[in-house]
Amino acid sequence: MKKLFRSKSFWENIAIVAVAILLFLGLRLAIQDFVVNGQSMENTFQNGERVLVDKLAYKFSAPKRGDVIIFHPPIPSTSPFIKRIIGLPGEEERRIKPNIPSTGTGTASVEMGRSTCQA
Secondary structure, three states, X not given: OHHHHHOHHHHHHHHHHHHHHHHHHHHHHHEEEEEEEOOOOOOOOOXXXXXXXXXXXXXXXXXXXXXXXXXXXXXXXXXXXXXXXXXXXXXXXXXXXXXXXXXXXXXXXXXXXXXXXXX
16 A cells, blocks of 8 residues: 555646646636526527636726626526626717617616526
8 A cells, every 4th residue: 555655656646636626626716607598699699508708807807898798687586697788887878779778877778688597
């Protein structure tokens, strides 16, 4: 048994397994997969499509117009929502498409459809 712990290949295998576990845990903390559930993001994401999300992106930079985000909605829901950012704080609203409702306060809002994600 002592010979086993002294062998070079044993410690090499332990190091490989340790690196693999650390790599797995690091990636799991930074990236998560979701399944799109609903049609509100069609043409970009289809119902049932799987997407990978970078969970650290907004720790280093601010969200930009056009980014697709996954968030927990302000209404009771069991699943997070997936939406595209169409306006940022301080921007003036310009209605380009008539199907995007307006709040009338200088900011744009999107009616909460039932497009959710499942982790």
